[in-house]
Amino acid sequence: MRSLVEFRKGKPGFYPDQAIYAEFACTEFGLAFRDLDGGSGLIFSVASRDRQLYFGAGRCSWYPQNNATASTLASDKGFASSILQEAGVPALRGEYFFLHDRHRAHRPPGHERSDAIDCFRAMGGSAFVKPLTGSRGDFAQAVHDEAALVRYLDEVAEYYDAVLIQPIVEGSEYRVFLLDDDALYCARKYPPSVTGDGVRTLRELLAAHNNALRGRGLSPVALSNHDPSLDMVPAKGGRWEIPGRMNLSAGGTMVLAPAPSEKAVVLARQAARALGLRVAAVDMFVDIGGDPDAIEIIEVNSNPAIRLLEDSTRGDLILKIWHHTFSTMGLL
Numbered sequence: 001m002r003s004l005v006e007f008r009k010g011k012p013g014f015y016p017d018q019a020i021y022a023e024f025a026c027t028e029f030g031l032a033f034r035d036l037d038g039g040s041g042l043i044f045s046v047a048s049r050d051r052q053l054y055f056g057a058g059r060c061s062w063y064p065q066n067n068a069t070a071s072t073l074a075s076d077k078g079f080a081s082s083i084l085q086e087a088g089v090p091a092l093r094g095e096y097f098f099l100h101d102r103h104r105a106h107r108p109p110g111h112e113r114s115d116a117i118d119c120f121r122a123m124g125g126s127a128f129v130k131p132l133t134g135s136r137g138d139f140a141q142a143v144h145d146e147a148a149l150v151r152y153l154d155e156v157a158e159y160y161d162a163v164l165i166q167p168i169v170e171g172s173e174y175r176v177f178l179l180d181d182d183a184l185y186c187a188r189k190y191p192p193s194v195t196g197d198g199v200r201t202l203r204e205l206l207a208a209h210n211n212a213l214r215g216r217g218l219s220p221v222a223l224s225n226h227d228p229s230l231d232m233v234p235a236k237g238g239r240w241e242i243p244g245r246m247n248l249s250a251g252g253t254m255v256l257a258p259a260p261s262e263k264a265v266v267l268a269r270q271a272a273r274a275l276g277l278r279v280a281a282v283d284m285f286v287d288i289g290g291d292p293d294a295i296e297i298i299e300v301n302s303n304p305a306i307r308l309l310e311d312s313t314r315g316d317l318i319l320k321i322w323h324h325t326f327s328t329m330g331l332l
Contacts, residue, residue: 002027004315015041016057017307022046024315025322031331048331061303063279065328070276074302075133077164080275084297087274089267091297092285094166095119096132099157111162113153119165120149128169132162135303137252141222142168148222169296171285174260176268177304178280179324183265184317187308188257189283193241196234203230209242254308260286264295271297278328279321280304 007024019041026033026046036043042057055062061071073079077094084091097116098107120127120143129152130140139156143149156163173189194205210220221242234240259265268282281304288294309317326332 004310004318008310011041017305017310018062019044019055019057021306021310021318021322022055025319025326028319029323029326029332031326046326046331051330053329053331063303063325065278065325066280066302067276071302074275074277074280074300075135077130077132077299078162080300081164083274084271084300087270089270089274089297090295091271092166092169094164096162096164098162099153100161116153116163116165117146117149120146123165123167126168128166129163130166131156131160132164134160135301139163152222169285169288171288171294171296172260173298174257174264174284174286175254175304176259176265176282176284177306178268178272178277178282179321180278181269183259183268184320185309185314186257186259186265187254190253190255191241192252193239194234196236196238196240198233198236201231201233202240205234205240206230206242256308256312256314261292261295263293267295267297271300275300275302277302279324 002024004020004024007020011020019035022044023033025031032045032047034045034047035041036045036054044055046053046055053064063071073083078096081091081094085093095111095116097111097113097119098104099113104112125146126142126144127149128140128142129149131138134140139152139160141152143152153163175187175189177184177186192209194202194209196202196205200208206221214220264284264286267284268280271282272278272280277300279302281301283298283301285296285298286292286294288296306318306321309315323332
């Protein structure tokens with residue numbers, strides 16, 4: 001059997017991780033993998049002797065065992081938060097606001113851009129803001145003054161229709177990955193960082209970091225032209241954390257770790273059940289404000305990436321996830 005490392009070799013940089021994992025799993029389980037887009041991995045099929053299933057990258061779901069309604073509800077952070085609260089699951093509250101006038105006749109008052117400014121003021125002029133249906137940490141950031149919020153909304157409006165504004169919460173961030181009620185793994189999340197080379201200023205290091213983010217289709221870190229601290233030259237090897245989003249795609253780090261508590265796992269299960277998801281990655285803050293019992297669900301991902309498992313040499317867990325998918329869909 002070829003190893004996962006071998007499946008990675010020779011693939012172009014844009015080749016989707018999950019296409020590699022699917023081909024790897026097909027070899028293990030005796031299924032036929034076929035690329036349908038000239039070797040891009042963006043569309044492929046998996047077949048047994050009497051059944052065939054299709055997969056697509058981008059916004060397509062890798063987990064067909066999650067039904068369309070559950071996946072769609074989870075992808076809307078406002079809907080998901082409302083459902084979790086209705087189900088009695090502690091989740092970060094937030095208010096959603098639209099950035100364009102189109103479709104205005106189809107929504108109630110109180111959710112327009114001007115209302116977003118009022119909400120921000122009511123939160124004391126600091127809030128965490130992100131696109132309502134965004135992913136990979138795109139445009140997810142803390143905003144600390146009204147002028148910055150206006151600039152943020154202008155920029156986000158080029159790519160998204162609505163945003164969610166939430167209070168800023170301090171705590172340790174974890175992810176619990178679930179297959180049905182089985183907590184397959186847990187990971188601790190850490191913010192992205194830049195490392196000093198003893199030559200470039202922090203501003204220059206962050207500019208290089210931002211160029212890499214743009215190349216992956218993600219929003220850059222906001223840089224202030226008037227912050228003198230960004231003009232310092234960090235020592236070689238010195239690490240400077242970038243606060244805010246912790247997504248792997250945005251340069252963050254996830255490390256496999258024990259669950260912070262049994263309560264965290266229980267709440268993750270309750271969140272996935274409330275949304276009707278069979279595969280879910282539940283992100284949460286724990287130890288909020290130093291209180292070990294204080295936990296809030298941040299969001300529930302219905303189409304989570306699993307690159308962490310490859311980086312952690314846990315191909316066995318990748319196979320378990322794909323076995324769940326293939327079995328549920330009648331390929332095994």
